[in-house]
């Protein structure tokens with residue numbers, strides 16, 4: 653009898669926990685939908701960059717700035733420090749830093765505040781793209797819609813070619829998968845064939861690019877594709 657009561661109580665708690673988490677998620681979804689409308693109205697193409705820490709998100713943005721492919725601003729997300737926004741500001745890019753403290757992801761309400769700050773100081777005028785560099789983490793950011801037009805997920809070669817199957821949620825919401833640090837691929841037995849076959853299993857519609865921040869040709873290709881996405885108003889096919 654005591655065991656039965658314990659089971660019922662545990663089921664009740666699980667149900668409550670599920671209801672609370674659904675409420676939190678739907679609050680984020682409402683805000684994300686509001687942001688989507690604002691971006692549309694302002695003709696701003698928004699790209700959510702997600703990956704593990706250190707896979708090359710900020711370096712990629714620095715290269716976009718150096719090569720002047722297009723105009724852009726950045727909302728940076730990190731647990732602590734404004735190091736990434738300062739790196740971009742040094743390259744002449746408007747960058748707003750969010751520090752999340754102990755939160756492992758950005759939420760739509762945080763983006764709304766950052767967007768308002770950039771907008772009210774007129775830093776988004778004549779800007780083609782707004783990049784959001786999410787907190788470095790291959791798990792949590794995948795669950796939070798930020799209203800972005802598309803999601804780019806980076807995977808650097810030192811992380812290993814098995815990560816797509818081990819962290820499928822993140823790769824399932826990717827519109828573009830960027831394999832980064834291709835210049836050092838051979839040292840990590842990283843196989844692009846394995847990557848292609850794994851992506852095919854979980855998200856065959858995503859577009860794959862292999863890039864090195866040290867190789868301009870590979871950067872040109874991704875920049876051209878982003879311009880194509882904006883010109884053709886490509887919208888993410890993935891639901892959160």
Ligand SMILES: Nc1nc2c(ncn2[C@@H]2O[C@H](COP(=O)(O)OP(=O)(O)OP(=O)(O)O)[C@@H](O)[C@H]2O)c(=O)[nH]1
Pocket residue numbers: 703704705706707708709710711712736787788789832833834835836863864865866
């Ligand atoms: N060899 C090589 N190193 C790279 C490349 N891209 C970035 N790096 C190096 O990787 C390290 C991390 O790069 P960041 O751009 O700071 O990575 P990040 O994803 O922004 O990291 P977090 O913001 O901490 O999540 C730096 O030392 C870069 O110089 C690349 O294409 N090839």
Ligand SMILES: [Mg+2]
Pocket residue numbers: 709710711736785
């Ligand atoms: Mg960074």
